[in-house]
Amino acid sequence: MLVALGLLMVATFMFLIITKRATPVVALILVPVAFGLFAGAGLGISDMITDGIKDLAPTAAMLFFAIIFFGIMIDVGLFDPVVRAVVRLVRDDPARLVVGTAVLAMVVSLDGDGSTTFIIVTSALLPLYLKLGVSPVVLTVVAGLANGTMNIVPWGGPTARAASALKISPSDVFVPMLPSLAVGLIIVLLFAYHLGVMERRRIGRIVIRERVLVGAGGDTVTTTGGDGPETTAITGGGDGSDADRPDARPRLFWVNAALTVVLLGLLGADILAIPVLFMIFAGLALVINFPKVSEQQAAITRHASSIVSVVAMVLAAAVLTGVFAGTGMVEAIAGWLTHILPSSMGPHLAVVTGLLSIPLTFLMSNDAFYFGVLPVLSETASQYGIEPAEMARASITGQTVHMQSPLVPAILLLVALAGVGLGDHHRKVLWRAAVVSVAMLVVGGLVGVIPV
Structure with missing residues (x-):
């Protein structure tokens, strides 16, 4: 029953x-x-x-403050150089963008944490998907496939659990599976390329500016997200300069970069609980980038819909x-x-x-x-x-x-x-x-x- x-x-x-x-x-x-x-x-x-x-309360807390931290990093322009570099490689080709999504997700997934991977990949690449008119569903599919395949790394969770349950070494489980992992990643790349080609045929090649900044101001347009719902994207307008982005903090770029690197390093070292780490670093990010209380409240409010x-x-x-x-x-x-x-x-x-x-x-x-x-x-x-x-x-x-x-x-x-x-x-x-x-x-x- x-x-x-x-x-x-x-x-x-x-x-x-x-x-x-x-x-x-x-x-x-x-x-x-x-x-x-x-x-x-x-x-x-x-x-x-x-x-x-x-x-699940610790997970909810982790996601709450992870969204705030990475949301702030997006607002202040930490990922702008990454986006510009990807734009130069992608140019106007959706197929390159989707394959690049798979590669980036695979690399970032080496930290063993799916939430961090998805936050970074989405933060860096979603603006490009919207500007090119590529369906965001393709991003979630490719990122999900790449991260799921990489999830068998020994520090990712399942391999350690299987080894613990059967009282064996994680290396005895993972190392012999490297050929399987390689084939799995190749198949993910093939799926990514196929999805990219399908998107290329659907929307055609769209000429975009080389310089695309996350969160740049502009007019609102509506693009059809393939099989998914319509998605509102912000495109055009402005020259991508810091003057167009009041929340940008170019002078604090290296400070924010160091803060993010330290956070990711501590996540990998597993010294403190992940929710605690994100709570601490979200607080630091708010204080460093937005000293005024009103600015801190506005920064949190901007990401309230995602948090909820x-x-x-x-x-x-x-x-x-x-x-x-x-x-x-x-x-x-x-x-x-x-x-x-x-x-x-x-x-x-x-x-x-x-x-x-x-x-x-x-x-x-x-x-x-x-x-x-x-x-x-x-x-x-x-x-x-x-x-x-x-x-x-x-x-x-x-x-x-x-x-x-x-x-x-x-x-x-x-x-x-x-x-x-x-x-x-x-x-x-x-x-x-x-x-x-x-x-x-x-x-x-x-x-x-x-x-x-």
Whole structure:
């Protein structure tokens, strides 16, 4: 019963947001509440949701202050040189822009944090998408694919979780998967190029000025975002000088650059909790760039809409995760899967685990999958001579799909910053992500690091 309810709950949620019959926030709240009550949660559903909120509160705080920090860096012009450099490389070609998006997302994803990656990529490139008339959905798709594929780096989360759950070294999991990672990234680049060519054909080549500044003033125009909704872009007008941008702080460029580098370095060093880091550095960014209280209040207000939409979705997602865990649906689905697998599949459990990781890590958190499902499957697989490291390698191949899940706060941040509907993103990204994940699994089998 719980298995059926859990699967039906997720299916209902996905149907509502993809068909745009409900906003993600509404679906994330009302669908789990309805199914939780039907599952017999009663008044206990309040404690379940509260537990979910407690778990995701640090993430909400991190996103809140991360948006403020990077929003300020955009306002003061820190990323302007990056945008100008990309413009010189991209020129008027959407295909180059989209491929460049994939490359930038791959490089930035080396820090292992999806939220940071999406903030930087969106901050630097979204203005170019809008000025060229390229659909922002393409940005979210390519950035999501690149980051999801890179998410198997040892410090990214899933590899460490798989290694911890099976008591093995993360390097034993990751290093043999380098060929799979390389192929996955190549496929992402091919998808990016194809999407770019499609956009090039759709909008044609548009001549733009070489000098494009993030947030430059100008007239408001409306461009059609491909399959997505219409997006309002600010183009033209002004000469991109600091006089046109009252919030620009060219004299503080190196101070802001140093502040950002130190922040990213501390994020990688994992010395302090990420929410605490962003809170501290957001405060420093406000004081350094806007000494007056009125200016600080205005700087925060400018990004209020992004903050509200992202934090609302994270807290709404806490309802889904809380009900999922509190009602026992996660455990029920894990147990059901282990029981329905026929004994004839025993020698092929590594491949089965890789295939299961694609939908399961989309439907549940990495913690639930790697600490709840993987150990059970690995114990069964050991009876057929399959090593824990081999099971762990197979289990991380589904991460490209996992990163598109509404349960992942980073993807909610990405679509919010790009002004893209989650359903629009899913329609274009899910099948491509599944192709990348399956390809990584196949390559792992071909090179012998995942037994078939």
